[in-house]
Amino acid sequence: MRMRVLIITAVAGLAGLASAAPTAVPPSTVVVKDAKGVSYTGDATAGEKTFKQCAICHSSKLGENKIGPSLFGIVGRVAGTASAYNYSAANKKSGITWTEQALFDYLENPRAKMPGTKMAYVGLRKAQDRANLIAYLKTLRPPPAAAKPK
């Protein structure tokens, strides 16, 4: 009898632990869909390697513009708003908000998606590569504590 009570307590304890740690899904997880409706889940570690293609022109650091604007905080940012960067009219007036899905669609073929852009990059044709890259881009943001000061 006493044994059973102990077991129940132990199970309840485990359940408590599980609910105290709801971060089974890492914050950098992205799920995007291609034109056929197929979903892709991104892997930030793989995406960091792909970012080397972007790093020729883009910095991952806040406020550091190179040939292209800083990509710090790009996921969720309104197009054409990196400070002190001189955008083309096409980019500045695109009206895009860089959601995960918008980045996924754009990066396949930037110059086709945004006629007139001065981003001279051919694009990433593989959907999985784009999903991974966006998962990495999503990590380029202030740590949660800094984002929400208490």
Ligand code: HEC
């Ligand atoms: C050859 C240089 C070059 C490469 C490589 C490049 N970009 Fe760009 N990128 C630019 C330039 C220049 C702009 C500004 C475009 C404009 O103003 O028309 C830009 C703009 C952007 C924007 C819009 C930013 C905003 O604030 O609206 C995004 C998003 C972006 N690039 C992502 C990427 C990613 C991701 C990669 C890698 C897969 C990449 N770029 C590779 C030069 C480059």
